[in-house]
Amino acid sequence: MxxxxxxxxxxxxxxRLRSIPEASVARLAVYLRMLGELAEQGAETxxxxxxxxxxxxxxxxxxxxxxxxxxxxxxxxxxxIAALVRQLERTLGLxxxxxxxxxxxxxxGHALAGYSGFGGRGxxxxxxxxxxxxxxxxxxNGIVVEHVRAIPQVCAEREVTIGMIxxxxxxxxxxxxxxxxxxxxxxLNFAPVVLQVPHEVEVRKVDLAVELQILxxxxxxxxxxxxxxxxxxxxxxxxxxxxSGGMLP
Amino acid sequence: MxxxxxxxxxxxxxxRLRSIPEASVARLAVYLRMLGELAEQGAETxxxxxxxxxxxxxxxxxxxxxxxxxxxxxxxxxxxIAALVRQLERTLGLxxxxxxxxxxxxxxGHALAGYSGFGGRGxxxxxxxxxxxxxxxxxxNGIVVEHVRAIPQVCAEREVTIGMIxxxxxxxxxxxxxxxxxxxxxxLNFAPVVLQVPHEVEVRKVDLAVELQILxxxxxxxxxxxxxxxxxxxxxxxxxxxxSGGMLP
DNA sequence: GCAACTTTGTGCGTGCCTTCACAAGCGACT
DNA sequence: AGTCGCTTGTGAAGGCACGCACAAAGTTGC
Numbered sequence: 001m002x003x004x005x006x007x008x009x010x011x012x013x014x015x016r017l018r019s020i021p022e023a024s025v026a027r028l029a030v031y032l033r034m035l036g037e038l039a040e041q042g043a044e045t046x047x048x049x050x051x052x053x054x055x056x057x058x059x060x061x062x063x064x065x066x067x068x069x070x071x072x073x074x075x076x077x078x079x080x081i082a083a084l085v086r087q088l089e090r091t092l093g094l095x096x097x098x099x100x101x102x103x104x105x106x107x108x109g110h111a112l113a114g115y116s117g118f119g120g121r122g123x124x125x126x127x128x129x130x131x132x133x134x135x136x137x138x139x140x141n142g143i144v145v146e147h148v149r150a151i152p153q154v155c156a157e158r159e160v161t162i163g164m165i166x167x168x169x170x171x172x173x174x175x176x177x178x179x180x181x182x183x184x185x186x187x188l189n190f191a192p193v194v195l196q197v198p199h200e201v202e203v204r205k206v207d208l209a210v211e212l213q214i215l216x217x218x219x220x221x222x223x224x225x226x227x228x229x230x231x232x233x234x235x236x237x238x239x240x241x242x243x244s245g246g247m248l249p
Numbered sequence: 250m251x252x253x254x255x256x257x258x259x260x261x262x263x264x265r266l267r268s269i270p271e272a273s274v275a276r277l278a279v280y281l282r283m284l285g286e287l288a289e290q291g292a293e294t295x296x297x298x299x300x301x302x303x304x305x306x307x308x309x310x311x312x313x314x315x316x317x318x319x320x321x322x323x324x325x326x327x328x329x330i331a332a333l334v335r336q337l338e339r340t341l342g343l344x345x346x347x348x349x350x351x352x353x354x355x356x357x358g359h360a361l362a363g364y365s366g367f368g369g370r371g372x373x374x375x376x377x378x379x380x381x382x383x384x385x386x387x388x389x390n391g392i393v394v395e396h397v398r399a400i401p402q403v404c405a406e407r408e409v410t411i412g413m414i415x416x417x418x419x420x421x422x423x424x425x426x427x428x429x430x431x432x433x434x435x436x437l438n439f440a441p442v443v444l445q446v447p448h449e450v451e452v453r454k455v456d457l458a459v460e461l462q463i464l465x466x467x468x469x470x471x472x473x474x475x476x477x478x479x480x481x482x483x484x485x486x487x488x489x490x491x492x493s494g495g496m497l498p
Numbered sequence: 499g500c501a502a503c504t505t506t507g508t509g510c511g512t513g514c515c516t517t518c519a520c521a522a523g524c525g526a527c528t
Numbered sequence: 529a530g531t532c533g534c535t536t537g538t539g540a541a542g543g544c545a546c547g548c549a550c551a552a553a554g555t556t557g558c
Contacts, residue, residue, distance in 0.1 A: 020466075021514070030459060033441060047535065048535075060517060060537095061516065063538085064515095064516085067536090071537070073537080075523045075524045075534080075535050076533080076534050076536080078534095091469075092469070093468055093472075108360045111356050112357075114356045115357060121462070123458075162461065186464040187464075192366065194279075202471075208361075209282070210279060211453055213341050214275055214453060215453060219410055219435050222451075272544090309508090309547050312506065323506080324553045325554040326554070326555070
C-alpha cells in the first residue's frame with residue numbers, strides 16, 4: 001500500500017504527504033511561522049543551524065523534516081526563504097483558504113472567535129454556533145451566531161472544512177456528530193471529552209486542564225527530587241536571537 | 250495489598266516520579282478526569298478495559314501507565330476508583346493547590362481568566378497582569394489586573410508556582426524572563442514564540458495556529474489521496490459509553 | 499476446598515522518532 | 529582552474545513508546 005501506481009507528480013506528492021511523520025508535520029508549521037518572521041526582517045536565506053536555533057529544534061532533525069518535503073536547500077548556503085515558504089504552504093495545504101466553523105461561543109469560544117491568528121493565517125472563521133438564546137443572533141467580529149441546529153445547512157453553504165468545538169463537555173459529542181454528518185472531516189476539540197468519530201474523521205484535542213496538570217507533575221517532581229541539575233532532563237535551548245513579530249490577541 | 254510494604258516511601262516515590270514517561274503523564278491526567286466522572290455516577294470500581302474504552306486508549310497501555318504509579322488494581326475485579334483517584338492526585342502533584350499567574354488579559358487571556366476548569370481543578374488563578382492601562386485595575390472573576398512590572402512582588406506574595414503567558418508574541422519573552430526571575434519554574438505558553446529559559450524551567454506550549462495547520466495538512470492529504478479507507482491510518486475508537494460531565498466555559 | 503473465570507501486571511518484539519556523523523555538493527577565494 | 533570552507537541530505541544506531549500475549553493473582557460458584 002505504499003507504492004504509487006505511476007509516477008505522475010500528483011502521486012509523488014501524495015506519497016510524500018502520506019509518509020511525513022506526524023511529529024514532523026507539527027514542526028513544519030513552526031518553521032513556517034519563523035520563516036515568515038525572518039522574511040519580514042528582510043532575510044533571504046537561512047541555514048539549518050539558524051532556523052533550528054530560532055525554533056528550539058535539533059538542526060539534524062530540522063533538516064530531516066525539510067527533506068520530507070523535498071530538497072529546497074543549497075549546500076554551502078542554506079535555504080532560500082521564499083521558495084521554502086511556498087513549498088511549506090503547499091505541503092501543509094495552506095494554498096487555499098479553509099473555512100472554519102466554531103461551535104460554542106461561551107467563555108473560551110468567544111475568545112477563539114476573536115482570535116486574529118486564525119483569519120490571518122488562512123483559516124477564516126466563517127460560522128459561529130451556540131444553543132444559548134442569549135447568544136444566538138449576536139455578532140462577533142462581523143459574524144452572526146447561529147443556532148446549533150443550523151449547522152448542516154450553514155456548513156454546506158459556506159463550505160466549512162474544519163470544525164472547532166468549544167462547548168461544555170456534555171454537549172461536545174452531539175455537536176461533533178452534527179459536524180461530521182455535515183461533511184466536516186477535521187475537528188479541533190477543546191471540550192474535555194474523548195470524541196467518538198468514524199475513522200475517516202481527524203480529531204485533535206486541546207485540553208487546557210491536562211496541560212496544567214502536566215506542569216503540576218513537573219513542579220512536584222522538582223520538589224521531590226530537590227533540584228539536582230544533573231538529574232533533571234530539562235531541555236536547554238541555545239542562544240537564538242529573540243524572534244519577534246507575533247500575532248496573538 | 251499486593252506488594253509494597255513501603256520502605257522509604259519518599260525515595261520510592263521520587264524514583265517513580267522521575268521514571269514516568271512524558272506520554273504517560275499526559276494520559277494519567279485524562280484517566281483522572283474520567284475517574285472523577287465515574288465516581289460521580291456512583292461507580293466504585295473500573296476495569297482497565299472500561300476505563301480504556303472511555304478514554305480512547307489501548308487497555309494494555311492504560312495498565313502500563315497505571316503500573317508506573319504502583320499496583321492499585323485488584324486482579325479479577327479492577328481498580329478501586331477512590332483509591333486510584335487519590336494516588337493519581339498525589340502523583341500529579343494535585344494534593345495541594347498551585348497558584349497560577351496569568352499574564353496578558355487580552356482576547357484569549359480574558360477567556361482563560363474566566364475559565365472555570367482551572368480553579369475547580371486545584372489551579373486557582375490568583376494573579377492577572379497586563380501592560381494596557383485600560384486593563385490594569387479592572388476586575389475579572391474577582392481578581393484585579395495588575396501591571397506587568399508588579400510581577401515579582403505579587404508572585405512572591407501569592408506563592409505563584411505556575412505562569413501562563415497569553416500576550417502577543419513580541420512581549421512573551423520579556424514576560425517569561427520576569428516570571429522566571431520571580432521564581433516561577435513552570436510556564437504554559439500560548440504566545441506563538443519559542444521561549445528561551447534556563448534548563449530548570451519547564452515550558453509547555455499551546456499553539457492554536459499550529460493545531461489548525463496540522464488539521465489543514467490532513468485535509469490536504471485526504472483530498473490528494475482520494476479517500477481510500479484502507480490507506481488512511483485514522484484511529485478508530487471503539488464504543489465507550491458517552492462520557493458526560495465536563496467543566497469547560 | 500477446588501475449579502473455572504476474570505482481570506491485573508509485565509516481558510518482549512516491533513516500529514517510529516531522534517540524533518550522530520559523514521559524504522556529497524556548492525560557492526568563494528586565490 | 530583548483531582548493532578550501534561551509535552546509536545540506538541521509539545512512540545507521542540508539543532510545544522510546546506501543547501493543548500483544550501470557551503468567552500471576554484474585555473472585556465466584558459449587
